[in-house]
Amino acid sequence: MLETSPPEIFDCQTCGACCAYSADWPRFSLESDEELAAIPEAMIAEDESGMKFENGRCAALTGEVGKHVGCTVYLVRPHVCRTCMPGDEECRIARAAFGFTVEGLPEPEVYFE
Template sequence: MNSPTPIDTVSPCQSCGACCAYSANWPRFTVEEDAALDAIPAELVNARLSGMRCDGERCCALSGTIGEATACTIYALRPEVCRECQPGDPECGMARRRYNLPPLATAG
C-alpha cells in the first residue's frame, strides 16, 4: 500500500481542522494565565474548566468541515495547546491520518 502524497497548501490549517477534532482531551488548558482563560467564552469551556468544550471529539470552537474548510471561532483567544500544534508536526500528522488526509509537506 502506497503512502498518500504530501500536499502543500498556502493555508493548510484552514483546509484541515483535524487537530481540532482529534480528541476531546486535546484542547486542554495548560499554561494559560487566568486573564487569557477568562477571555474564552464560558460556553466554550468544558464543565471541569480544564479545556475547551467538545461535541464528541470535536472542539466546539471549530467551524466548517474537516478536510475542506475550517476556522477557529476564537482564534486569537485559543489555548496554548492549539498554538503549539504546527502544520506538518507529529501531532498534525497523527490527526490528519485519523481523517485519512494526506500528510503536509514540511519545509526542508
Template sequence: MTAAAFDCRTCGACCAYSAEWPRFSTEDDAALAAIPAGFVDEAAGRMRCEGDRCSALAGRIGVEVACRVYAVRPEVCHTCEPGDPECLIARRRFGLPLGAAP
C-alpha cells in the same frame, strides 16, 4: 510535505482528533476569562468538545474550517505546528494527505 503545504484552514483535523484536547496548560486566569464561557469545559480544564471535536471549530474537516476563538485560543493551539507529528496523526485519522502536496 513542508509546513507551508499544510493549510490549517482547510484541515482542522487537530481540532477534532480528541475530546481530551485542547487542554489548558499555561494560561493565566485572564487568558482563560477571554475565551467565551460556552466553549470552555471548566471542570475538565479544557475546551468543550462535541464528541472528539472542539466546540470552537466551525466548518468541515478537510474542506474549510475556522476557529471561533482564534484570537484567544489556548496556548496548546498556538504550539500545534502544521506538518508536525501530532498534525500527521490527526490528518491520518481523517484520511487527509500526509505526503506530497496534490
C-alpha cells in the same frame, strides 16, 4: 477569513483534523487566569480542563473538517492550539486518524527559521 498558518506553507483552514481528533487535545496547560477569562465560557468544558469537545470536535471549530474550517476563538485560543503546527507530530497524528494524507506537509522547522 480567520488567519492560521501562512497558506504558502500549509492552509490549516482546509484541514481542521487537530481540532477534531480528541477530547484530550484542546486542554488548558499554560494559560494564565487572564487568558482563560478571554475564552467564552460557552466554549469551556464543564470541568474547566480545556475547550468543550462536542459532536466529535472542539466547540470553537466551525465548518467541515477536511474541507474548510475556522476557529471562533482564534485570537484567544489555548496554548496547545497555538503550538500545534502543520507537519508536526500532533498534526500528522490527527491527519492520519482522519485518513488525510501527510505527504507534502512542511517540516516543523520551517516555522523557526
